[in-house]
Amino acid sequence: MTIAQWEIPPSTLNWLSKIPLSSSAIVLLRHSVRDHLAPDDVGYTMPITEAGEDLARQLGVVMADRLRTVHTSPLTRCVQTAEALCQGAQAKLSIVEDRLLGDPGVFVIDGERAWSNWLELEHEGVMEHLVSKDFALPGMADPDAAARLLVSHMLAVAEERAGLHVFVTHDTLVMAAAARLLGEPLSIEAWPWFLEGAFFWRDDGQLMTGYREHLRRCQATELRQLDERHAIDFARREIAQTLGTNIDAQFFLAGGAFKTLLTGCSPSDLDLWAPSKRDREKLISDLTARGACQIEERHYSDAFTIGGRIVEVSHKIQSLEKTLVGFDIALSAIAVEHRPDGEWQAFIHPLAIESVAQRQVLLLKPLANWRHSLTTLERMRRYATELGYVIPPQEEGEIWQVFDSQSEDMQSGMLERFKRMTSGGQGVLEEVLCRLA
Numbered sequence: 001m002t003i004a005q006w007e008i009p010p011s012t013l014n015w016l017s018k019i020p021l022s023s024s025a026i027v028l029l030r031h032s033v034r035d036h037l038a039p040d041d042v043g044y045t046m047p048i049t050e051a052g053e054d055l056a057r058q059l060g061v062v063m064a065d066r067l068r069t070v071h072t073s074p075l076t077r078c079v080q081t082a083e084a085l086c087q088g089a090q091a092k093l094s095i096v097e098d099r100l101l102g103d104p105g106v107f108v109i110d111g112e113r114a115w116s117n118w119l120e121l122e123h124e125g126v127m128e129h130l131v132s133k134d135f136a137l138p139g140m141a142d143p144d145a146a147a148r149l150l151v152s153h154m155l156a157v158a159e160e161r162a163g164l165h166v167f168v169t170h171d172t173l174v175m176a177a178a179a180r181l182l183g184e185p186l187s188i189e190a191w192p193w194f195l196e197g198a199f200f201w202r203d204d205g206q207l208m209t210g211y212r213e214h215l216r217r218c219q220a221t222e223l224r225q226l227d228e229r230h231a232i233d234f235a236r237r238e239i240a241q242t243l244g245t246n247i248d249a250q251f252f253l254a255g256g257a258f259k260t261l262l263t264g265c266s267p268s269d270l271d272l273w274a275p276s277k278r279d280r281e282k283l284i285s286d287l288t289a290r291g292a293c294q295i296e297e298r299h300y301s302d303a304f305t306i307g308g309r310i311v312e313v314s315h316k317i318q319s320l321e322k323t324l325v326g327f328d329i330a331l332s333a334i335a336v337e338h339r340p341d342g343e344w345q346a347f348i349h350p351l352a353i354e355s356v357a358q359r360q361v362l363l364l365k366p367l368a369n370w371r372h373s374l375t376t377l378e379r380m381r382r383y384a385t386e387l388g389y390v391i392p393p394q395e396e397g398e399i400w401q402v403f404d405s406q407s408e409d410m411q412s413g414m415l416e417r418f419k420r421m422t423s424g425g426q427g428v429l430e431e432v433l434c435r436l437a
Contacts, residue, residue, distance in 0.1 A: 006033055006051045008059050009196040015210045016062060016164075019201055026154045027166045029197035030174050031073075031081040032056040048077045048084075052194065056081045059195055060088020067091045068163035071154075073102025078168040081195075085166060101169040106141065106150040107176065109236055110245040113139025124188060127172055131179035131186050136233075139245075145225075145233035147180035151200055152224055152264030160202070174198050178211035181223075186211075224262045226334075226356050228346035234261055235336035236344060238270055241307045244290060247338060249282035250275055252320050254335035255327070256379070262356065262387055269310040271301070273323050283313050299420065320347065328369050328376045330355045330362045331383060361391045363398055371410075373399045374418035374428055381426035404435070411436065 012029075019025045033052030048056070060067070067089045072082040074097045082095045100106040107130060108114045117126050117137045130143045150173065158165040171192050178198035179186040190212060192198075199210040207220045235253050251274045257267040274280035284302060288294075292306035301312035316323075320337055324347060327333040333349035355362045361380045367373055377399045384391050403414060415432055422428075 006055050006194070008055060008062070009193045011212050012059070012196055013062065015197075015199045018210070019199060020203075021066065022162050023201045023203070024155075024158045024160045024162055025164050026151070026158060026200040027164055027197045028150075028154065028174050028177055028200070029081075029166055029168050030171050030192045030194055031075075031078045031168055032084065033194045034077050045076050048080045052077075053080065053084045055195060056084035057088035060085040060091070063089050063164055063166075065089070065091075066164045067093065067166065068161055069093065069096070069158065069165045070168070071096045071098045071101065071157065071166070072168040073097070073105070073170060074099065075102050075170075078102060078170070082166070082168045085168075098167070100150055100153055101167055101173065105170065105173055106146045106153075107143065107172065108139065109141050109240045110139035113245070115139075123172075127175060127188075127191075130172065130176035141237060142229060142233040143176060144180050145230045147177045148223055148225065148230070149233070149237075149261075149264075150177055151181060152261075153266070154264075155200065155202075155223075156264030178209070178214075181207075181209040182211060182214050182216045184214065224264065226258070226261055226348065226353065228348060230261055231258055231334060231336050231346040231348060232344045234258065235338070235346075238267065238309070239338065242270065242290070242292070242309060242311050243283070243286045247282075247286060248340050249279045249286070250337070250339050251279055251283055252323070252335045252337040254320070254323055254332075256329075256332050256383070258334040259331050259383060259387065265386075267309065269312065271312050271314065273314045273320070274317060275319050277317055280313060280317060287311060287313075324349065326368050328364055328367050328373070329380060329383065330364055332379075333364060355389075359387075359389045361387075361389050361395065363395050365398065367398070367402060370402050371414060372417055372421065373402045374414055374432060375421045378418070378422050378426045378428045381428070385426075400435075403432075 032048045032055050034046050034048050070082045070086060070093050072078045072095055086093055086095065104111045117140065129137060133143060136142045154167055174192045174197060175186060175190065201208050202220060205220060206217050207223055209216045239253065251272050253270055253272055255271040257270050260267045272283060274283055287304050287306060290306060292304035292311065295303050295305055298312065301314045303310055303312045320335055324333050324335060330349055330351035333352055335347045337345045351362055351364060361383045377396065380391055383389065403411060406414065
């Protein structure tokens with residue numbers, strides 16, 4: 001085809017014209033025109049065509065000064081599309097590569113195993129599964145959980161900055177995300193054209209999803225779910241990135257990392273526990289084998305950096321049940337256990353569910369780690385800030401009641417533990433010093 005035979009999809013232009021200029025809008029956009037792929041080729045190095053470059057620049061002209069951020073799948077055709085968009089918009093923006101958009105993409109956890117699905121079902125079969133089924137294919141993520149994660153992630157990146165935030169990706173991700181958020185199993189007729197996209201934006205506290213002629217309005221809180229299904233999908237993805245997908249150890253991921261299911265942000269650290277010495281040694285061995293670098297010694301764990309995460313392996317050898325009863329904040333009393341046979345099981349404290357429903361940071365009482373209650377208070381306030389939750393006065397009162405009831409020596413000890421474990425933020429240190437004055 002010649003350049004003149006391609007055009008920007010009408011639905012893309014339609015949604016760009018309808019979304020209010022004051023909105024922070026996510027554009028999950030299929031890359032521009034490329035040549036045909038061979039049946040057994042994912043096209044890692046396939047570029048866009050001359051027509052594709054021209055068309056992407058035209059779309060950039062349409063976006064113009066509304067374009068705020070550009071993220072892209074690392075694959076060549078997506079990066080080239082992002083560059084052409086910026087050229088057309090005359091926008092000097094940093095183009096950020098994001099592996100949730102491709103290579104492997106949000107729906108893939110184990111690329112080697114996942115590829116067998118394309119060989120067996122072909123591209124259309126995989127797409128049909130992603131838009132309509134409620135279970136994960138081998139090596140792949142839970143489709144619904146993955147779609148919600150991707151949209152949450154994009155909204156978090158946009159940070160409600162007015163304008164267009166473009167995420168260049170592939171047909172599979174566009175159609176599956178649109179279908180899942182619209183709540184409709186879209187058919188093959190809805191397959192996205194080059195430069196066609198799914199659009200997401202907030203309106204009066206609600207999440208809007210637009211694709212082709214479809215529009216759905218739902219409560220924004222529906223997007224982020226804290227349940228066993230989404231917790232397991234989160235754990236599988238994070239563990240695959242740090243320990244790999246073939247782990248011959250029993251262990252569990254637990255703690256505050258799961259609150260990122262509610263924010264759309266990526267976790268900065270993961271806390272792992274093992275029920276035996278052998279399992280703990282295996283965890284550390286696997287981390288080291290994958291290039292993890294051990295960092296400064298910590299009081300209660302061995303800590304490593306890998307894949308942009310800090311992974312802490314607790315010194316304690318104990319069961320999942322014993323670990324969970326040691327948490328003081330309800331939103332931390334969440335865990336997913338992995339067994340050597342590849343089975344995953346999630347545990348979520350009922351008060352964590354209540355905390356989300358009430359949008360409050362709640363305590364598990366009586367406090368199991370009352371000697372560290374000042375640290376607990378600092379973490380509660382940090383959780384409230386990150387999630388936009390409130391802390392009921394009686395919850396903070398519980399912390400101060402514990403502190404005030406101690407002897408001077410014990411209060412000094414609690415203060416020293418707080419200084420060792422935190423940076424002294426969230427105003428806790430200042431309040432303690434006022435109480436001791």
